[in-house]
Amino acid sequence: MTEKEKEATLPAKKDFSEWYNELLQVAEIMDVRYPVKGLYVWYPFGFTIRKNVYNIIRELLDRDHMETMFPLLIPEHEFMKEAEHIKGFEDEVYWVTHGGTSPLDVKLALRPTSETAIYPMYKLWVRSHADLPLKLYQVVNTFRYETKHTRPLIRLREITSFKEAHTVHATWEEAAEQVDEAIRIYTEFYKRLAVPVLASKRPDWDKFPGADYTIAVDALMPDGKTLQVGTAHHLGDNFARTFDIKYENPAGEQVYVHQTCYGVSERSIAALISIHGDDKGLVLPPEVAPIQVVIIPIVFKDSSDVIHACEKVQQLLQDAGIRVKIDLSDDRPGAKYYRWEMKGVPLRLEIGPRDLKNGVAVLVRRDTGEKRQAPLENISHETQETLEVIQSALFEKAVADVQARIFTCSSLEDVKEKLPEGIALLPWCGDKACGLQIEEKIGAGILGIPTGQEEGHKGQCPVCGKDASVKVYVARKY
RNA sequence: GGGGCCGUAGGGUAGCCUGGACCAUCCUACUAGACUGGGGGUCUAGUGACUGGAGUUCAAAUCUCCACGGCCCCA
Known part of the structure; x- marks a missing residue:
């Protein structure tokens, strides 16, 4: 057989998009032929990878979280309670409007995420400071009516494997600590998949609707774009006020709780496959390989x-x-x-x-x-x-690859030149107008401020020229 | 959000412009058998498709419209 014919089985990895689509099929991860846009079928082989991956996240969370399961359907009046939250999701919600042939009195939303399903129950469950902290999670499917280009495991109308945790705390500070803890958990989780991730605090205009702030982890894909593979949100007492979640403190006062939520999805598997695979197909870390x-x-x-x-x-x-x-x-x-x-x-x-x-x-x-x-x-x-050697070799190789593709830049021209390869680190004054201009001028996104970065003089903002006290990751995003 | 291209066995293609018969063709896959076996084997015999609906027509894979699905470009 000639070289050319062999390539016909799987496109070379440098043609990343084609390689990815074909690999999912040929390696029996997902069958993309299901006749509804944005919905895909797990092959048993792919599903076994999923099982192994989710066993890891469960293992990590079960140390101090409890697993639970809430309903798929959310009544309209609960879903519509939090204004910011609605604004963020209303364009992508599927609604159940009929039971059989009769129209429903109360429309039911297919959860795009579960805050509004869970928090009415948290109102009932949280009574006293002794009930806190409360840390629950579930692994469920969620639905989002994506109108843009859908892509298996990455942009879906049914996210089949959304692991979402929802925690309740007495104070804002405790919740903030939980957000940091979530990022630590995710970093460890991804290390087990041999996937290095970059954590950064999202800019204000990119945070979760209804949150005080969002910290996210991103993976660098082979084509130089970043994939957001995990998020952790500090919800402050925003949802507590909306859903009236209060506890009685030791002094006998009723006070609002502070909450966090954080999630990962099957995007973790997209990253895992894309980062390690090669021209011959999948390369699985032994931890998650169905067959080792x-x-x-x-x-x-x-x-x-x-x-x-x-x-x-x-x-x-x-x-x-x-x-x-x-x-x-x-x-x-x-x-x-x-x-x-x-x-x-x-x-x-x-x-x-x-x-x-x-x-x-x-x-x-x-x-x-x-x-x-x-x-x-x-x-x-x-x-x-x-097997152990392979596991750590894969991670080390991936870390080295990411390190080599983060570029320190000082001007927008510089960023533009480097972005096709990977991620840029750029000084930013912190002003929203400048941030949006950066995004527009280079046609890419600001991921955020790397976690753990010390504030100090970092150069000049490339837009307004003022002193910048932070540098931000800039990248083309999925 | 705007524009364009496309849909033929499990997968990849030809045919469509210019409607017509015959088992539609090739590679691959699958089934059965035989020979084989240290990097994608060979032979023989088989299986299997025109995305769905409506329209035009004596006749539609081919022309028209709608739906569904996929791909690309611009914002």
Whole structure:
């Protein structure tokens, strides 16, 4: 087969958009053929990745959050309570208007997010300072009527996997601390996916509708655009006043609570796939790979001892807690290599008659292609160790890539030149008018002020020329 | 928000402008069998499609309109 024909299976990664769409299909993540715009179907293989990814976020949250589940439908009068919130979402809400053939007296919204479903109940649940803090989360689907270009896992009409946490605190300061904690949790979560993220405080005009402020984490995609993959919002007492959520403090006074909410979605999986994948297909970090090791028996006529050896190895690996599969299909070995490379299996193990004679197996890393022999006698230890090496190698490589694509700039021309590659760091005076002009002049967005940045003299604002005390991330956004 | 292009087996294409028969064609995929087997195998025999609706017509994959879906450009 010629090189050209091989490429026909999957476009090169440098053609990122085509590569992404095709990969979802060929690697069996999502089937994009569902006949409604913006809705897609999880293949079982993709869904297993999802399961593994969400197990991690659950593990992290379950340390001090409780999982819950609220209804999908929100009555109109609750949804319409918070003015800012409505303004932010009204254009993208689906409404249920009929029960059978009869019009409903009260229209029901399909949640675009769940604040207005949850907070009427929080009003009932929160009575005293002893009830606080309250930290709940749920993993649910949400609906947004996107009119722009929809894209699987990234811009959806049904977000199938929205993990949203909603916390209640006694004071504004405690809530602020929870927002920081949320960002720490997300950073750890993404590290487990081997995805480096940048945290920044969103500018005021880009915060969550109804929030005091928003801190978000972004991932840098291969095409140089950033993908917002997690947000944490300080809601102040805005929703508490709207939904009348109060507690009795030790002094016996009724006071409004302070709240936060924070979420991640299947965009996490979009980032995971895009950042690590290559021209041959998926590259999955061992943590989330549905199959961590695939064993390819190299069989000739009558080579039942090869099969037996493979089964024995499979058993050993399974006992060590490794997700392992033997490919016994009657394809040629080469065809199997390509198939499992497409599926992103981190480690391939080849065993043939030649290896048996030598008492070894051939180990092939998916991320580097590196091939080496390992003795069969301590195969499970070798495998385990290699998987760990791959996991951290993927993260380190991704971190280095992001670092190399953040550019310190001082002028708008400079930013324009650098943006196709990645992210710019630019001084900004903090004035909204200047910020909007920056965005307009370079045709990109201000992500925000990097968290942890110390204020001080950072140069001149490229618009008004005044002294700037902060630098902001600027990037082309999804 | 405005404009343009497109929709043919599971996937990729030809045919459409200029309506017509025949099993519509090729690559791939899938099914069955045989030979094979250390990087996408070969042969044989099969399976499978004109997005949906309305209109024009003796006749529609082809022309017209609407819907749904996809892609691109501009703001």
